[in-house]
Amino acid sequence: MPKILLVEDNEMNRDMLSRRLEKRGYTLAIAVDGAAGVAMAKSEAPDLILMDMSLPVIDGWDATKQIKADPATAKVPIIALTAHAMDSDRQKALAAGCDDFDTKPVELARLLVKIEELLKKFPPKA
């Protein structure tokens, strides 16, 4: 099954989203801050990354830039999760190299469509 790296600092959101994705059959890896996200993008070799933008240590935009700058992880699609009203966050997310974005709170059905589309575009290696 595709492996998704969820980078999210809020414990409740992390738990909720990971359980719902696992229920739909995805394997989940969890990072709690940007730096861990960058490290695990390499170590866990996920097929897709869900990246919260406001993160401790290094924020989502910087983490995305670093992941996209590293040839080992550059090909991994990233979906940015941004707050609804912050239009500028989205623009920044795309500029940082995110492949798509979705708003928080997460509308699972919509997020699932985006995940599937990206996984089709960037098929898992295995």
Added chain:
Amino acid sequence: MKSLSFRWQLTLFILMISGVTLSLAFAGLYLYDVQQFNAEVQTRLESSQAAVIESVLPQLEHNPNATGLSLKVLAGNTQVAAGAIYSRDNRLLGQFVRPGSVEKVPPSRGLLSQLTPERGAVWLPITSGLRPLGQLYLKAELSEADRNRFANLMRGSLIIFFASAMLAVAVAFRVQGRITQPITELARVSTHVQRSRDYSERVQTTASGEIGDLIQSFNAMLDTIQSNTAELERARAAAEEAREKIHQTNDQLEEANRTLEARVVDRTRLLAKAVKDAEEASKAKSSFLAKMSHELRTPLNAIIGYSEIMREDAVDDGDTRTADDLDKVLSAARHLLGLINDVLDISKIEAGKMELYLETFELSKVVTEVISTASPLVAKKGNSLVVDCPPDIGTMHADATKLRQMLLNLLSNASKFTEKGTVTLKVRRQRGEPEDNIELAVIDSGIGMTPEQLARLFQAFSQADASTSSKYGGTGLGLAISKQFAQMMKGEINVTSTPGVGSTFTIRLPANVQSKQPKIVGTSSPKLTRSPFPTQTRPKILVIDDDKEIRIVIAELLNMSGYEVIEAASGQQGLDLADQSAPDLILLDVMMPGIDGWTVLTKLQSKPRLADVPVIVLSAVSDSDMAMSLGAASVLLKPVDASRLTAEIAMQLCPVDGSFVLLVEDDPDSRNLLIRMFEKEGWQFRAAVNGNAALRVLHKAAPVFIILDLKMSGMNGFELLEVIGKNPAWSKIPVAIVSSMDITPEMRDYLQTRVTAIFQKGRFSREELADLIRPVIQGGAPVPAAKPA
């Protein structure tokens, strides 16, 4: 006489006249008496007369000039006092004086004795036949009676003389009163009036005739003067009063001014504080809202998420009751989320923080997305959704997210207020000049609205009816937000509605939405000319403009272009900062409250230290003549084009290295024509609008060629030629005159000693001019002046 009063003058005059008249009368009387008396004497002496003539006649006949004639014959007649014989030529020939008498005979018979008869003397001619031989003089011995007669005559005359003189004086005194009284009165009054300036006095008189007329005229004149003086006095008093009032008003005004100034200062301080407070409050509000929305969203996120998990589990377990309850929780949570989002949007709009993110997108794609999101909503109340969108609707340049939100809002409203009806989304492109419009209409067959409800429709926090919200839900913010979004994109939302029939909401947007019209154009992707001094300290530019927005944009622009910017928000501040900071160039707005741009320009030009600093005037109206004549280096029209502004600044500051042409011309069209030629030829150039600006260029670097117009505001061509001619560094630079002026032969003679060529505007080819300049530019140094054309 002059010092005598008129009455005495008159008296004397009468006296003189009567004296003269009487004297003449007496003289006549006397002469008459003498004649009478002498006639008597002649009769008395007739015998002696004959005896004398008889005795001397023989001698005289013998010699008419015989002297020493004896008159002894007279001694016998006692009535004769003296006698004498005179020759024909009146010489004394012989005489007799009775001894003891004091009589004297005239020594000769003079003219005087012939004309004035002597009392008691007779003259008789002596003749021999018809031949005159001389004259006999006889003087009678006067008797007592004779003497008395004369004395009586003289006495009577004197008495009459004095009596009549007295009478004359008396009469004069009597009469002169009548004549002089009015005149002396007139004199007295006029003297009094003259001394006292009292024009109320009048000459009292009963005089008639010319004097009466004169006095009446004088009185009338006094009347006029008096009334004029009174009027003058009144006017003066009024003026005095007015002046007093003005004085008072001035004082009050000054007082008011002082108070006002103090209050203005006070208010300004308060206002500044208020603005600062407001800015801080606004900032605090924004950050509070951002934080709150995040804080609210996070738990909501959890509520929605966990409710969904539980609902899924319940559905899996077949527990429909729990699933239904959780649906309600989810619905409430999503509603709450919608509220938070709407409130946040409204706050951002109100704070002016809502921004547009313009992108070009396929309109049909956005419509499809919106429909897929909205169809469950529409279907909820048994409505059918009709989409009427041509497949070739094409692309649109706008904020897609906001368009999506607007459409969703309208569709959700339509489905809320419609039951078992139709909701239609109709999209049309309206081709138009200058640009296309996109029309997106949401048409429902719902309950509709009354005109009163329509009127309140787009106000924030107001639904068509207060009860609506409880029945249909919603915050009432959606339409207000949509309307704001439409306006931000220079579009609009209109609504038509009939109660019971349905409503139509129409969004109309330009197909190509422009970002907010900037006051400075072309800042987004301008071709900026950078500072000509990249390696040195950044040139200082003073920006004087009351519009903060423009200052900020210009400052940013100039900072990017390599300049240091000093901002002044008013004319006064501009002057102060120009003094303090010695800028390299000044950008000056014309329209400013308080001291306007023209005044600033004039004051700058009057300070020797600042007169050399080029001033670029920014003006909304084309009044370059005014600017040039006041000494501006150049004028740019507002809105200012960023690339033109930076190019102009660079040109003004640029130390042209190498050969360049200096163009001195005030007419922008002529200037542009020539500049185009320079650009085509690839020559460096500097343009100056008049002699003053040209000198600013010359002081920095000497051009290899000067093209000079003659008629310019400020320093004209002739004056500039004078200045150039006096400076040895410039006098060798070839100059070509290009002027529309009628050049007289005298002017031509004058110019030909100083310039290389003279061209009449419109009567020469630019190629001719270029041929003159080309060798100089290529030579890199001034060439000896060519033969004047």
